[in-house]
Amino acid sequence: MEDYIINAQDLTKSFDGFKAVDGLNLKIRRGEVFGFLGPNGAGKTTSIRMIVGLLRPTSGQILIDGQDINKVDKSKIGICPQDIVLWESLTCQESLKFMGEMYEVPEDILKKRVERLLNDLLLTEKADTIVSNLSGGMKRRLNLAMALIHSPEIVVMDEPSEGLDPQSRRVLWNFIRSLRDKEGKTVILTTHLMDEADGLSDRIAIIDHGKLLRLDTPHNLKKEIGEGDVVHMHLSDPDKNLEVINHLKNMDIIDAVMEIEGKINIRTLNAVGKLPEIMAELQDLDVEVEDLFLRPNTLEDVFIELTGTSLRE
Amino acid sequence: MKFINVAIKDFKELIRDRRGLFMILLFPLFFMVIFGFAFEDMGKSNEPHNLAVVNLDEGAKMPLTNDEVNYGDNLTKIISDAEYEDSDVKLFKVTETSESSADQLIQLKEVDAIIIIPKNFSQSIVDLIKSSITAQTMGTTIPSEYRDNTTLKLVIRGDSSSIAFGVSQAMLVKIVEEYQNGLVASIQNQASGTSGGSIKIFESDVESVAGTESFSQFDFLAPGMMVFAILLLSTTVGASLTREVEKGTLARLKLSKMRSFDMLFGALLPWSAIAALQVLILLITAIIMGFNWQGGLNSILLAMLIGVIGGIASIALGMIIASFAKNDQQASNLGILIAIPISFLVGAFFPLPQVVIGEFMGRTFEFYDILPWTHILDALRTVLIYGEGWDAITYDMGWSILLTAIIFIIGVLLFSKLRLSVDN
Numbered sequence: 001m002e003d004y005i006i007n008a009q010d011l012t013k014s015f016d017g018f019k020a021v022d023g024l025n026l027k028i029r030r031g032e033v034f035g036f037l038g039p040n041g042a043g044k045t046t047s048i049r050m051i052v053g054l055l056r057p058t059s060g061q062i063l064i065d066g067q068d069i070n071k072v073d074k075s076k077i078g079i080c081p082q083d084i085v086l087w088e089s090l091t092c093q094e095s096l097k098f099m100g101e102m103y104e105v106p107e108d109i110l111k112k113r114v115e116r117l118l119n120d121l122l123l124t125e126k127a128d129t130i131v132s133n134l135s136g137g138m139k140r141r142l143n144l145a146m147a148l149i150h151s152p153e154i155v156v157m158d159e160p161s162e163g164l165d166p167q168s169r170r171v172l173w174n175f176i177r178s179l180r181d182k183e184g185k186t187v188i189l190t191t192h193l194m195d196e197a198d199g200l201s202d203r204i205a206i207i208d209h210g211k212l213l214r215l216d217t218p219h220n221l222k223k224e225i226g227e228g229d230v231v232h233m234h235l236s237d238p239d240k241n242l243e244v245i246n247h248l249k250n251m252d253i254i255d256a257v258m259e260i261e262g263k264i265n266i267r268t269l270n271a272v273g274k275l276p277e278i279m280a281e282l283q284d285l286d287v288e289v290e291d292l293f294l295r296p297n298t299l300e301d302v303f304i305e306l307t308g309t310s311l312r313e
Numbered sequence: 314m315k316f317i318n319v320a321i322k323d324f325k326e327l328i329r330d331r332r333g334l335f336m337i338l339l340f341p342l343f344f345m346v347i348f349g350f351a352f353e354d355m356g357k358s359n360e361p362h363n364l365a366v367v368n369l370d371e372g373a374k375m376p377l378t379n380d381e382v383n384y385g386d387n388l389t390k391i392i393s394d395a396e397y398e399d400s401d402v403k404l405f406k407v408t409e410t411s412e413s414s415a416d417q418l419i420q421l422k423e424v425d426a427i428i429i430i431p432k433n434f435s436q437s438i439v440d441l442i443k444s445s446i447t448a449q450t451m452g453t454t455i456p457s458e459y460r461d462n463t464t465l466k467l468v469i470r471g472d473s474s475s476i477a478f479g480v481s482q483a484m485l486v487k488i489v490e491e492y493q494n495g496l497v498a499s500i501q502n503q504a505s506g507t508s509g510g511s512i513k514i515f516e517s518d519v520e521s522v523a524g525t526e527s528f529s530q531f532d533f534l535a536p537g538m539m540v541f542a543i544l545l546l547s548t549t550v551g552a553s554l555t556r557e558v559e560k561g562t563l564a565r566l567k568l569s570k571m572r573s574f575d576m577l578f579g580a581l582l583p584w585s586a587i588a589a590l591q592v593l594i595l596l597i598t599a600i601i602m603g604f605n606w607q608g609g610l611n612s613i614l615l616a617m618l619i620g621v622i623g624g625i626a627s628i629a630l631g632m633i634i635a636s637f638a639k640n641d642q643q644a645s646n647l648g649i650l651i652a653i654p655i656s657f658l659v660g661a662f663f664p665l666p667q668v669v670i671g672e673f674m675g676r677t678f679e680f681y682d683i684l685p686w687t688h689i690l691d692a693l694r695t696v697l698i699y700g701e702g703w704d705a706i707t708y709d710m711g712w713s714i715l716l717t718a719i720i721f722i723i724g725v726l727l728f729s730k731l732r733l734s735v736d737n
Contacts, residue, residue: 054564055736070735074570085561089329090322101318102569130329146565 005030005154005186006051011060013046013210020046022210024060028188030153033180035201035218036190037299039307043210044190045082045158051188052079052156064154075103078152080144082159082190088132092123092142095131096149103150110149117145120175137168144172148179155179156188161196169196176200194300204299208307221302228255228269230301231278234291238262244287253277260304267297315571319579326553327583337549337587341542342598348538349602352531362481363424364405365415366392369432373439376446384438385430388492392428395488404484419470420667425477428485429468437465438496445500475664476533479698535599536693537661539616540686542591543623544656548648550584550631555644558635558732573729581628588624589617596697607700615696615703622710623689626717627652632724636731659687676708685716 006028013021021043028034038044049055051062053069062069064076087095093114100110118124121141126134134142140163147155157176161169177200179185191197197204198218205215214221235241241259248257248266253274256267268274271294282289327334370385395404408424418424469485471478557563566576596616600606608615630651638644656662658681668680681687688709695701695709703710 049736052568053735054568074568077568079565079568081561081564083561085565087322087326087562089326094322094325098318098322099565099569102315102566102571102575104315104570150569 003030004028005065006188007063007066008047008051009061009063011047011050011062012058013043013050013055014058019210021050021057024207024210024212026205026212026215028186029203030186031180031184032202033176033187033189033200035197035204036188036207037194037197037204037303038190038207042208042307044207046210047207048079048156048158048188048190052077054079075150076152077154077156078147078150079156080147080158080160082162084136084139084143086131086139086142086146089130091128091130092118092134092145093127095142096145099146100149105150113149113151117148120178121145122171136163137165140164140168141172144175151183152185154186154188158190159192160189161191161193173200194298194303198299206303206306213306214302218299222297222299224302228267229271229294229296230298231266231268231271231275231292231294233264233266233289234262235264236288236290240285240287244282244285247281247285248278251278251281256305265301267301315575316579316582319571319575320582323553323580324583324586327587333549337546338591338594341538341545341591341595344541345535345538345595345598346602348534349531349599349604352534361403361406362426362477362484363408364392364481364485365408365410365418365424365427367412367415367427367429368409369412370430370434371432371436373435375439376443382435382439384435384496388430388434388489391492392485392488395484404488405481416470419472420669422472422475425475426469426471426481426485429470431465431467433465434467442500472664472667476530479533479694483699531599531603532605532698533694534662535595535602535604536690536697537656538599539592539595539620539693540623540659540690541652541656541661542595543588543620543627543689544630544652544661544686545648546584546588546591546624546627547630547634547652548645550580550628551634551638551644551648552641554580554632554635554728554732555638556641559640563732567733567735573725573733576733577632577725577728581625584628584631585621585624588620588627591624592617592620592693604697606697608696608702611702612696612700615706616693619689619692619696619706619710619713622713622717623686626685626689626713626720629717629721629724632728633720636724636727655684655686659684659690661686661690674708682712683716685713685720688713688716 004027006026008024008026011021011024011026012019024043024047026047036044036048046055050057051069053062053072053074064072087098090098096114096117097110100113105113115124118127121144123138123141123145126138131139131142140160144157144160147157160176161172164172173196176187176189179187180202189197189200201218203215203217204221206213206221214224216224235244241262241264244264245257245259248254248264254266254268258265266278275294279289366389368385368389370383372381372383372385374380375382389407389409392405393403393407396402397404408418410418412427412429415424415427415429419427467489469482471482557566593613596604596606596613606612631648634644634647634651638647658665660681665681667677669677670680671678679687692706692709692713695705699705
């Protein structure tokens, strides 16, 4: 039997008749990094707020270690919100200490933990700096440290790399991996960055319109829409896109073909080997290819395939 | 003891926000200075005050000579004849009347104060004279019940929110004190040789107040300004609590093991300290501006304590505001919208017409008395203008503590329900 730490059963949340989350069922394993993907307004943050006990579901139940969320010891969960939520006039050290006190962390343990977190998140030099004087990246890292001061079993991070430069993002990713690998924590991660979800998550849930669309490992998800590569093709005359797509769809060697942003997007296994055959077909159709590039299949392709290309607000 | 951690955190935030702190402390101070200049000389005119004298004294017979005496009449005449210093204007225009009609006159605002002379006034003085003669002949001391008589009371009554009453009261106390000193001197002369020490014949319900001639409207406004400043705290507290909601720090705390009690009781400590500090700063400013402060260091401490209770009431009001305001700007606006009318209602700026809704413990209970700050203001005036101690303000303090507790409970319940429970 698998060891699930979080079990969300048939979770629904309605706001004035609008269903933000609609019958969501999720089981999250102990010690995994769980990615939560979805376009803006898909219901990610609402789901997260319910899972951590900040929002009451309209119906459904959340069990943490088999216990109802309302009865769970509060120190089991730590949340790093999407926005930077800090007391601007406290120093880094004071902020962490205060938060630890609110979780009743014993003083000697708290002292060591503050030191370690400041060190792990490269904030030791800024320990006595007032929060309002920190840079955006430092504030983000402190924001994360605040969620970990009571050493929770479950760490929820709502878009933690938002606004981080590539260097800070790397620090964060390594930190998240070490939380799982060294400390055995369960990490729930919502993100817009597909490479982040792909690289960090053990399993990924894709939700849209409040419903769970897929839940699987990144590898399986990518395999689902065609293992292999993606060919992007830009025709000199984009009016012929539709005609070309119809032709290509009939070719056995191609898994899928669609138009994305005026370009033809072809998915196939071992694209390099198949390219001469595809090009010959295009020649027969008398179309000129202006630009062409080839890349391996990514999670983003899965995401777009499942949630479409229309813009969300 | 998480509330102490919350208090420390709030205190750090308070003192590090220099601009905010500056505003909290200096804004009322600015008002005090303006009012100080504006009202410095107001009310100093030498006009007779209307006084109702209720002389119940039944007179007595003097020992040895058996002459009929009436010290009540004697005191009434002295009060009627008293004049302003360096002037021939009388202090009082005296109306002699019964107790019930005197009360009516006060309500109609036809007199500023009432003095009631008890029926055993002369008899008590005569008894003292007798005992001092006895003591002289027997070579003993005057029995203590005569030497320190606290049962014989001269009552001075009036509307404590009226400026004219304050002035009249201060003058009457001075006259009564002088009268008592004169009597004591003459008795001691008659009974010379006795080791009587200090003798107190009667007690008036207010104690000695000096410098009565210079009372001005500002003296009544200064405590009002303190209450106004304390009331404005509700605005700042409301805004600061709303900021926690708006910035999401409250959501962070909601996820922790902190309870509503920790958060709200924790907030109480630093803000109460601010209330006490406000009273102190405003008192010092007022004294510089010419406020006739009575009483010693104790009165400052007492005034600060009164300020703390008023401050707690304002903090509770701030919690109620923060339960409804959507952002800190709205909390500030709402706070001002509430604090300023309340300042008027409690009589911080000028006395209001009487709206009596009943009687309680022998005192009239007015509409404004349902607000704790009314009692805070009365208590501050009693302590700072008349230099009185704790005994004189127990009634007002009792009410203000009770009413503050009620508002605090409402504030905690509302804030916990609307801001600290799980969102729906």
